[in-house]
Amino acid sequence: MNLIEVRNINKYFYQPTKMQVLNDVDLDIEKGHFVSITGKSGSGKSTLLYLLSTMDTDFEGSICINGEEMQGKRNRWLADFRNHHIGFVFQFHYLLPEFTALRNVMLPALKLARYTPAEIEHRAMDLLQLLGVGTQANKRASLLSGGQQQRVAIARALINEPLIIMGDEPTGNLDSQNAAIVFDLFRELSSERGQTILTVTHDDDFARRSDKVIHLVDGRIAD
Amino acid sequence: MKLITNIKLAATIAFTHMRARLKQTLIATAGVTFGITVFIFMVSFIQGSNDFVQAVAFEQSPHLRLYNEIQTAPANIIDRTYPGNINLVSHVKPKDILLNLKDGPQVVQALQQDPRVAAVSGAVSSQVFYRLGSSSINGTINGIRFEQENALFNLQAKLVEGSFKELATLPNSLVVGIGLARRLNVKTGDRLEVTTDKGNNFSVKVVGIFKTGLTDIDKQQSYANLHTVQRFLEVPVSYITDIKIKLHDMELAPAMLPELQAKYGFHGSDWKQDNSALLEGDALRKMIVYGVAVTILLVAGFGIFNILTMMIYEKMKDIAILKAMGFSDTDIRWIFLVQALIIGITGALMGLVFGFLAAYGISKMPYKSDVMITLDHLPVSFSAVYYVTGFTFGMLTTTLAGYLPSRKAARVDPITILRG
Numbered sequence: 001m002n003l004i005e006v007r008n009i010n011k012y013f014y015q016p017t018k019m020q021v022l023n024d025v026d027l028d029i030e031k032g033h034f035v036s037i038t039g040k041s042g043s044g045k046s047t048l049l050y051l052l053s054t055m056d057t058d059f060e061g062s063i064c065i066n067g068e069e070m071q072g073k074r075n076r077w078l079a080d081f082r083n084h085h086i087g088f089v090f091q092f093h094y095l096l097p098e099f100t101a102l103r104n105v106m107l108p109a110l111k112l113a114r115y116t117p118a119e120i121e122h123r124a125m126d127l128l129q130l131l132g133v134g135t136q137a138n139k140r141a142s143l144l145s146g147g148q149q150q151r152v153a154i155a156r157a158l159i160n161e162p163l164i165i166m167g168d169e170p171t172g173n174l175d176s177q178n179a180a181i182v183f184d185l186f187r188e189l190s191s192e193r194g195q196t197i198l199t200v201t202h203d204d205d206f207a208r209r210s211d212k213v214i215h216l217v218d219g220r221i222a223d
Numbered sequence: 224m225k226l227i228t229n230i231k232l233a234a235t236i237a238f239t240h241m242r243a244r245l246k247q248t249l250i251a252t253a254g255v256t257f258g259i260t261v262f263i264f265m266v267s268f269i270q271g272s273n274d275f276v277q278a279v280a281f282e283q284s285p286h287l288r289l290y291n292e293i294q295t296a297p298a299n300i301i302d303r304t305y306p307g308n309i310n311l312v313s314h315v316k317p318k319d320i321l322l323n324l325k326d327g328p329q330v331v332q333a334l335q336q337d338p339r340v341a342a343v344s345g346a347v348s349s350q351v352f353y354r355l356g357s358s359s360i361n362g363t364i365n366g367i368r369f370e371q372e373n374a375l376f377n378l379q380a381k382l383v384e385g386s387f388k389e390l391a392t393l394p395n396s397l398v399v400g401i402g403l404a405r406r407l408n409v410k411t412g413d414r415l416e417v418t419t420d421k422g423n424n425f426s427v428k429v430v431g432i433f434k435t436g437l438t439d440i441d442k443q444q445s446y447a448n449l450h451t452v453q454r455f456l457e458v459p460v461s462y463i464t465d466i467k468i469k470l471h472d473m474e475l476a477p478a479m480l481p482e483l484q485a486k487y488g489f490h491g492s493d494w495k496q497d498n499s500a501l502l503e504g505d506a507l508r509k510m511i512v513y514g515v516a517v518t519i520l521l522v523a524g525f526g527i528f529n530i531l532t533m534m535i536y537e538k539m540k541d542i543a544i545l546k547a548m549g550f551s552d553t554d555i556r557w558i559f560l561v562q563a564l565i566i567g568i569t570g571a572l573m574g575l576v577f578g579f580l581a582a583y584g585i586s587k588m589p590y591k592s593d594v595m596i597t598l599d600h601l602p603v604s605f606s607a608v609y610y611v612t613g614f615t616f617g618m619l620t621t622t623l624a625g626y627l628p629s630r631k632a633a634r635v636d637p638i639t640i641l642r643g
């Protein structure tokens with residue numbers, strides 16, 4: 001079953017001059033797969049990821065996630081969709097620095113409000129423990145190390161049980177030891193929990209060990 | 224329900240942001256507090272002074288006055304005789320009329336029955352010369368019934384020495400204004416001469432001295448018994464020149480005036496006409512207060528605007544990440560709007576408290592005035608209206624100052640920030 005179906009995507013940048021970044025991209029991502037998008041810088045891999053993330057709405061073509069068309073949807077609807085179905089892990093951690101690690105993990109769930117705040121706290125704690133940062137739960141995010149922050153970010157991405165986790169070079173800013181831990185986490189989530197994972201990476205090692213690699217060259221998918 | 228939980232969540236984020244920037248938040252709040260404090264303080268003080276000056280002036284000014292006036296006749300007799308013709312009369316002179324009010328005492332009695340009327344006084348006033356030794360001073364003598372006039376103007380409270388009671392019992396007695404007494408150098412018990420415009424001289428005894436605080440009155444007016452003045456003027460006891468009316472509701476005066484004029488055929492004026500310059504000055508002063516307050520609040524508003532704008536620039540990353548997590552533009556807007564509202568509400572409430580304390584403080588400050596004898600402390604108004612206005616003003620400026628940056632925050636494009 002295809003979780004994501006992308007048809008005939010064209011994407012242009014208008015600054016400084018009009019330039020085509022993605023050219024007739026078609027792709028399918030199956031549920032439970034661990035997919036990597038690779039390519040040189042400027043090949044359009046991040047652009048593709050942000051289109052799939054529903055945050056970038058300026059494109060031609062069609063993106064279907066879980067059977068829902070993303071083209072032409074309103075901001076509020078897309079925000080709600082992201083809240084329900086997409087978890088993000090970014091290169092530079094991007095935790096909210098004034099909040100505790102626990103609070104960071106809880107925020108998307110508090111927004112979703114599917115569970116009571118007490119239940120959410122409990123679940124967030126479980127996730128932090130699962131990712132090995134349970135002892136850091138009540139520390140402010142800005143006080144954690146890079147590897148710890150990234151694990152908190154993964155916990156946050158998982159809290160709403162999303163259909164898909166998207167990563168923008170999630171190991172790009174980590175030393176090799178932490179990168180290995182994060183990669184193993186992704187691998188585990190994918191194989192044991194059946195979690196769909198889509199990451200942009202230029203780490204060949206990372207890409208080679210994923211289920212599927214989408215390689216972009218100059219805005220097209222190379223075979 | 225969803226909306227409320229969303230706003231609550233936005234508020235908790237807002238609180239965390241504010242706690243992290245406690246100093247800036249406090250400074251912004253202090254700005255609003257200062258603005259509202261100054262507004263409350265100034266408006267209370269100015270309104271208090273206005274009220275006081277008005278009270279002094281209005282105590283001397285009846286709500287309605289009926290009198291006669293020498294006037295040129297609106298139509299001449301030839302026009303009435305030959306209405307069709309073109310008649311020219313050069314240099315029409317005003318007719319000499321009796322200044323008394325026809326059936327005055329009866330009108331006074333009739334007005335006393337009117338349910339809208341609180342008090343009526345019929346009086347005679349006339350121009351006289353006060354003379355002592357070789358000096359003579361021009362002024363006005365008021366013939367009054369003390370009980371009636373006191374009900375209108377609270378004369379008793381304005382008495383500096385002597386008594387009004389003797390006016391009725393002692394023939395040819397006079398209570399003079401303090402300015403007049405000073406100019407003539409007379410005290411209670413002294414005698415002076417009064418010359419009427421017909422040239423009659425009377426020797427009178429000063430039985431009291433009053434002070435209204437209005438120089439014009441104090442320097443040239445005196446009170447005597449109604450019958451005494453009628454005797455001075457050689458007129459019958461039915462002769463009165465002024466009917467002064469105090470109403471239960473002074474706002475009715477302008478509407479009642481034409482009614483009374485039509486009914487009795489006298490001239491008249493109401494307190495708004497008599498004190499138009501005072502009322503105008505009032506309105507202008509109030510405008511100045513509001514102008515100053517709005518300026519201060521605008522400055523405070525700019526403070527909030529700046530702090531929020533700065534915070535939004537600092538928090539670009541956070542906004543982007545919140546949007547990626549699924550917070551909508553509206554949620555983001557609430558986060559910053561809530562901060563502005565908290566600063567606004569806290570600042571405004573504190574401003575009301577400090578404003579009240581400042582106003583209360585100066586209202587206890589002793590203040591002696593030569594002109595306003597009834598004043599012993601600075602006059603301050605504690606009307607609730609200004610507190611409501613101040614709070615509303617504060618909320619309006621802070622909401623506006625918060626709304627603009629929060630809209631900007633809502634428009635932050637997460638991709639440009641997340642991509643680095």
